[in-house]
Amino acid sequence: MRLQNILRNASKFRDVFDFGERQVTHWFPGHMAKGMKQMKANLKKVDCILEIHDARISFIEQNPLFQQSLAIRPHLLVLNKMDLADPSCKQRVLKQLRESGVRNVLFTDCLRQTDENVKKIVPLVAELIDSRPRYHREEEMSYCLMVIGVPNVGKSSLINALRRTNLKKGKASKVGGEPGITKAVLTKIQVCERPPMFLVDTPGVFPPAIENVETGMxxxxCGTILDHLVGEDVIADYLLYSLNRLEKFSYVDRYDLGEPSDDIQHVLKRIAVKLGKTQRVKAITGVGDITITMPNxxxxxxxxxxxxxxxxxxRVTLD
Structure with a gap:
């Protein structure tokens, strides 16, 4: 009965998100050009491209820099953070990727101590490399991969998971919950002995132009852009819009809202009260200044x- 009431109220939710006059160009730092140049210089030294996406946003456009390389080198798309994505969307995502020409796809959760799909990466990559000519690298006995993707999708976590799985060794790449942890193209990192396989970690880079504001949102x-560049108030409102659109209402119980809401100010006020997040501010009245407690x-x-x-x-898939 409660779910029926919630769905009945869904007609009150926004059909579209009002982006106003927002532009995405200032959200993406210009320093990425240096990383792009380094990555391009290293492409001729690798046998395979390992592209990492966040499984919640699987269809973010590929960087044009790699289009030619993906056409002549083996390519494996890893959809990481699957523990955060809606598993019911998995087959639809695979179908859409195959229709767009992407054949080799694995879903992973690199933060798990043991992930079965992480175990599949080395043998699958070796098979893909051996199935094609190794341009300029025929005499090399070891395999070399380049890991690419936008910031904060788990590239370094994947490298560490591969080392943990195949070498029984610890971290080789620094991991963090904010974008921009990997600053430069690093030296080769070994992830397997048999066959000898190395990865080149790279900084997260965006395509030169993001197609629209919604993609940027x-x-x-998903944390690939520094929050202050967009504004946490805007991100929170877009999150509320997305959860309601996808009929994901667990936020109602988490924050004791009683029922879903499409009003971000109302939701944030209830969250602040629930968590005790308040602040004291001065207010000017006709009888003088007073201090009042307001939601933060x-x-x-x-x-x-x-x-x-x-x-x-x-678990939410945004695409």
Whole structure:
């Protein structure tokens, strides 16, 4: 009965998100050009491209820099953070990727101590490399892969998971929950002895132009863009819009809302009250200044966004 009431109220939700006059160009730092140049110089030294996406946003466009390389080199697309994505969308995602020409796809959760699909990467990559000519590398006995992707999708986590799985060794790449941890193209990192396989870690880079504001918002919501460049208030509102559109209402119980809402100010106020996130501010009245306690909307938005990114609001696929 409660679910029926929730769905009945869904007609009150927004059909589209109002992006206003927002532009995405200032969201993406210019320093990535240096990383792109380094990556391009290293492409001729690799046998395979290992492309990492966040499984919640599988269809973010590929970087044009790699289009030619993907056509002549083996390519494996790894959809990471599958523990945060909606598993019911998996077959639809695979179907759409295959229709777009992407054949080799694995879903992974690199933070798990043991992930069966991580175990499949080395043998699958070796098979893909051996099935094609190795341009300029026929005499090399070892395999070399380049790991590419936008920031904060788990490239370094994947490298560490491969080392843990195949070499029984610890971390080789620094991992963090914010974009921009890997700053430069690194030296080769060994991830397997038999066959000898090395990876080249790279900084997260975006395509030179993001196709639209909504794509930029999905990237921001998944933590690939620094929050302050977009605005946590905007990200929180887009998150609320997305959860309601996808009928993912676990936020209602988490924050004791009683029922879903499409009003971000109402939701943030309830979150602030629930978590005790308040602030004291001065107000001018006719009888003088008084101090009143107000909800801390910024702190509430911060908690709301991070709850989504950790999976505390359920498993969600945004595409």
């Amino acid at each position: 999905k990237l921001a919501l 909307y910024s702190a509430a938005a911060y908690d709301f966004i991070r709850a989504f990114r950790k999976g505390d609001l359920g």
